[in-house]
Amino acid sequence: MSNIKIDKAPAGFEAPGFFATQLDAVVGLARKNSIWPLPFATSCCGIEFMATMASNYDLARFGAERLGFSPRQCDLLMVMGTISKKMGPVLRQVYEQMAEPRWVIAVGACASSGGIFDTYSVMQGIDEVIPVDVYVPGCPPRPEAILDGFMKIQELVGSESVRRRDSEEYKEMLKRYNMAV
Numbered sequence: 640m641s642n643i644k645i646d647k648a649p650a651g652f653e654a655p656g657f658f659a660t661q662l663d664a665v666v667g668l669a670r671k672n673s674i675w676p677l678p679f680a681t682s683c684c685g686i687e688f689m690a691t692m693a694s695n696y697d698l699a700r701f702g703a704e705r706l707g708f709s710p711r712q713c714d715l716l717m718v719m720g721t722i723s724k725k726m727g728p729v730l731r732q733v734y735e736q737m738a739e740p741r742w743v744i745a746v747g748a749c750a751s752s753g754g755i756f757d758t759y760s761v762m763q764g765i766d767e768v769i770p771v772d773v774y775v776p777g778c779p780p781r782p783e784a785i786l787d788g789f790m791k792i793q794e795l796v797g798s799e800s801v802r803r804r805d806s807e808e809y810k811e812m813l814k815r816y817n818m819a820v
């Protein structure tokens with residue numbers, strides 16, 4: 640017997656040789672199972688991510704084994720580690736080079752809030768420069784927590800309307816970050 644788990648088909652109408660559903664649901668299903676992460680790892684949380692990619696936790700089970708280091712190919716920015724204020728513009732540039740639709744996870748206390756580094760040189764959370772979709776707590780978060788954050792992203796990706804990126808609400812959010820719409 641096969642251990643391969645098949646994702647559930649979206650709700651729809653079916654009959655022999657016929658199945659109809661919403662475009663959003665099909666696109667969401669494809670996107671959430673083929674995410675290409677871009678690991679932006681600057682310190683210790685990056686090591687936890689390496690464990691998450693390795694065989695014991697195996698991010699490939701979620702269709703996300705294809706890491707990319709070119710922002711133009713990736714749709715999930717995973718920020719892991721302490722981000723200094725000098726690094727902020729670099730992180731922002733990487734985000735801006737990613738094509739829509741794109742999502743962001745702040746992995747660990749440093750990326751989410753500066754963590755223990757409440758100092759003049761460390762950014763107190765990457766949401767000062769880019770919008771964040773999911774925050775993963777922990778210093779460092781265990782691979783299970785990173786996987787949990789990844790699955791939250793999958794839920795968001797799977798349920799997102801294909802029109803969301805054209806919405807006024809989304810454009811307003813980009814404007815708040817002074818990003819081109």
Ligand code: SF4
Nearest residue numbers: 683684748749778779
């Ligand atoms: S949250 Fe903790 S483990 Fe992660 S980068 Fe910061 S200090 Fe290191």
